[in-house]
Amino acid sequence: MTTPLKGIHHSAYRCRDAEETRAFYEDVLGLPLAAVVQEEREPGSRLPNPFVHLFFRMGDGKFIAFFDAPNTVKEGDFALVHGFDRHVAFEAEDEARLLEWQAKLNAAGVPCFGPIDHGFVKSVYFADPNGLPLEITARVASHDAILAEDAKTAHAIIKAWTERKAAARAEGRAA
Structure with missing residues (x-):
């Protein structure tokens, strides 16, 4: 192996x-x-x-x-893309450092929004000069426990999602 x-x-x-x-x-x-x-x-x-x-x-x-x-x-190589298409997520040491980064970016004229609470991390979002969406994230205290719990159902969720998409396609509708 x-x-x-x-x-x-x-x-x-x-x-x-x-x-x-x-x-x-x-x-x-x-x-x-x-x-x-x-x-x-x-x-x-x-x-x-x-x-x-x-x-x-x-x-x-x-x-x-x-x-x-x-x-x-x-043409278009540097247009801002949707974060679903591609983005890079950097990790800050903790939420206080995350907020320091957000303040620094905004002070430098780089619009930075958030933080958004995703449950296991909190994140702020901005873009680089090339149109690449960027994120800075900080783990919450229960990060590892949340991911361990989520791992228990991850395969079942993907299976159900795949079936949902297939059914929607067969019916000619959005998932």
Whole structure:
């Protein structure tokens, strides 16, 4: 049997501009720029496509990364997407730090709403300059107990949800 994956080393997204992205993630969010890879060709295909790949180190040693590849940008690449489509959730130490982050972001001119109580975490929401929805979350004291309890019914909920969607599709209606 294969051992479980250790975790996420980095998540990577496209950015509009390397310096604009650096300023946001390093100066506003305080994530140090850890590395920049500059290449003239795409890995794998080796097609000409000059780019830089920026890596910002998070407090746990993992990274969030961005590609600035100006020759392959398409109209709409940087439109704000719905958080259901994609978002990154950072974790604050506790709710007090979460509220400090919210105040810092709003003071920096980055609209940040919330906190929203999701039961097991509380979260605030904002977007980066590339249209990527971001979240900062803080675990509530009973976080682990809530998730342990939810795990008991998780598979049954997915099964019922899948059946509900199938029935709605068969009847030509929304789930």
